[in-house]
Amino acid sequence: MPLRTHLEKYNLVSASMKKYDYLIVGSGLFGATFAHLAHKQRKTCLVIDKRPHLGGNIYCENIEGINVHKYGAHIFHTSNKEVWNFVNSIVEFNRYTNSPVANYKGKLYNLPFNMNTFYQMWGVTTPAEAQAKIDEQKAEAVAKMKADGVSEPRNLEEQAQVLIGKDIYERLIKGYTEKQWGRKCTDLPAFIIKRLPVRLIFDNNYFNDKYQGIPIGGYNKLIDGLLEGVDTKVSVDFFKDEIELPNGNKGLLKDHWKELASKLVFTGKIDEFYNYQFGKLNYRTVRFEQETIDCPNYQGNAVVNYTEREVPYTRVIEHKHFEMFGAEVYETPKTVISKEYSTEWKDGMEPYYPVNDKENSELYAQYKNLTDQEEDVIFGGRLAEYKYYDMAPIIEKALAMFK
Numbered sequence: 001m002p003l004r005t006h007l008e009k010y011n012l013v014s015a016s017m018k019k020y021d022y023l024i025v026g027s028g029l030f031g032a033t034f035a036h037l038a039h040k041q042r043k044t045c046l047v048i049d050k051r052p053h054l055g056g057n058i059y060c061e062n063i064e065g066i067n068v069h070k071y072g073a074h075i076f077h078t079s080n081k082e083v084w085n086f087v088n089s090i091v092e093f094n095r096y097t098n099s100p101v102a103n104y105k106g107k108l109y110n111l112p113f114n115m116n117t118f119y120q121m122w123g124v125t126t127p128a129e130a131q132a133k134i135d136e137q138k139a140e141a142v143a144k145m146k147a148d149g150v151s152e153p154r155n156l157e158e159q160a161q162v163l164i165g166k167d168i169y170e171r172l173i174k175g176y177t178e179k180q181w182g183r184k185c186t187d188l189p190a191f192i193i194k195r196l197p198v199r200l201i202f203d204n205n206y207f208n209d210k211y212q213g214i215p216i217g218g219y220n221k222l223i224d225g226l227l228e229g230v231d232t233k234v235s236v237d238f239f240k241d242e243i244e245l246p247n248g249n250k251g252l253l254k255d256h257w258k259e260l261a262s263k264l265v266f267t268g269k270i271d272e273f274y275n276y277q278f279g280k281l282n283y284r285t286v287r288f289e290q291e292t293i294d295c296p297n298y299q300g301n302a303v304v305n306y307t308e309r310e311v312p313y314t315r316v317i318e319h320k321h322f323e324m325f326g327a328e329v330y331e332t333p334k335t336v337i338s339k340e341y342s343t344e345w346k347d348g349m350e351p352y353y354p355v356n357d358k359e360n361s362e363l364y365a366q367y368k369n370l371t372d373q374e375e376d377v378i379f380g381g382r383l384a385e386y387k388y389y390d391m392a393p394i395i396e397k398a399l400a401m402f403k
Contacts, residue, residue: 020044020231023257025238026267028056029391030381032226033398034265036090039230041402046261047227048236054227056267057352058391060218064292064334066320067218072286072340072352073303073317074219077212078392084211086395090225093213096322099204100303100315104171111305112206113168114199121167127200134198137165152190159190164198175309180342209392214322239272258376267381269351270367278366281386283351289313289339296330298337313339354386 021043024031032054035045053059057071075098078084087093102109110116118130141161145151153159156177160169173196174185181188215222242250243260257264266273271281302321306313317338320329343349354360364386371379380397382389 019259020046020261022046022263022265023048023261024265024267026056026381027054027223027227027232027234028267028381029058029223029394030398031056031265031267032223033395034378034380034401035230036226036228037398037402045230047230047232048238049232049234050237052235054232054234055220055223058219058223060220062218063336065332066334066336067220067323068290068319068336068338069219069317069322070288071350072288072338073322074214074391075207075212075322076214076391077207077209078396079209079211080392080396081211082399083392083395086399087215087222091215091217091221093211094216094323095325096214096302097212098206098303099301100206100305101301102172102176102305102307104175104307109172110204111172112197112199113164113172114204115202116204117168117172121171130200134165137167138162141165155186155190156188156192157185159193160185160196163193163196172307174307175311176305176307176314178309179312179314182342182344216323218323238266238268262376264377266377266379267384269383270364270371270379270386273379273384274367274370279363280347281363281367282355282360283345283349284353284355285343285345285349286352287341287343289341291337291339293335293337294333296333296335298335313341315340351383353388354382356388360386 022035022038022045024035024045024047027047027049031047031049035047038045047054049056051059058074059070060067061070062068075096076087076093077098084093100111102111107120109120115124115127115130118124118133122130122133124130124133138161141158145153145158145162150158153162157169157174160173160177164173173193177185177188177192181192236253238257239252239254241253243253243256245251245256245259253260269281271278299316299318300321302318303315304318305315317340319336319338320332324332345351345355354364367386371377378401379385381394
């Protein structure tokens with residue numbers, strides 16, 4: 001029976017048909033890059049994903065001729081030339097530069113904090129004037145703390161004002177942060193904000209990296225290129241679906257994966273892999289409200305943050321601006337936006353980011369101790385390593401494994 005037919009008939013191939021070098025659980029950037037590099041070394045791989053599509057969180061959905069970032073905005077940026085050359089060998093990247101704008105009560109401010117921001121905030125036109133204003137407001141924050149009898153910031157609000165002053169904190173940090181965390185800044189620990197970068201130049205480029213951009217044609221082009229020649233199967237749940245065993249019986253894939261492959265590459269939730277034996281880790285998550293609008297240009301920028309507490313969403317993404325520039329914007333008569341809401345994590349929700357507090361870090365350390373004892377299992381990615389990753393470091397990690 002041909003491989004594809006068998007994959008359709010059963011959730012997976014039977015153990016008696018073909019044994020792979022690697023079974024890769026998850027087709028996100030780490031899983032897809034690992035599969036690509038292994039395939040180049042003539043290793044056989046089967047990549048499975050529980051979602052009905054490949055690509056993990058970088059998957060794009062084409063709507064009205066626009067590549068919509070279904071799981072939130074993804075902007076590739078790196079200073080590592082090897083990584084940049086690698087992704088461009090798969091698909092050419094465009095010249096998109098991340099230049100978000102903040103909307104506070106109808107007034108717009110450029111991000112990150114730079115001379116454009118300070119001009120809009122205070123009317124200052126030189127770096128010296130901006131620095132003097134920042135220093136003045138920082139001194140006021142320190143004096144207020146001293147008057148209260150404290151020398152170190154007790155919470156995020158005091159920390160932010162010591163770093164940047166009252167005006168920028170109240171207009172551009174406070175409301176946004178409270179929406180992200182679901183708590184008042186006075187109830188959040190100071191260590192959440194260690195530094196606030198200030199640029200005394202007129203530069204709206206959010207990143208400092210040498211290279212940045214978006215794959216021309218969307219991120220699906222990158223994933224498809226990485227997985228070219230690799231066997232894949234979607235809508236397969238590693239923990240719930242079964243595999244046909246050599247004796248004709250069936251068993252859960254998670255218990256019998258060695259019948260299918262010599263090694264396992266796991267990119268899912270580390271606590272789920274070990275059946276939550278030490279307890280469940282917490283995650284941060286986001287929710288999106290997507291809307292197609294009957295106009296070619298809704299907000300004029302890919303990313304607009306809404307920094308006042310009273311607006312329920314944290315930002316609005318207008319997806320066409322990731323890939324369409326100048327007159328191209330008006331070649332598609334409609335546009336697609338996504339309103340992004342920070343949502344408190346509840347079991348069963350889509351996990352996005354780890355929560356790097358003391359309790360969760362100690363819990364992860366127990367799971368990490370188990371992973372260190374595995375001989376035939378490789379763990380990689382945000383969920384398997386319980387670590388926040390940008391895209392470029394994920395690829396860098398995979399490349400290092402094959403050197």
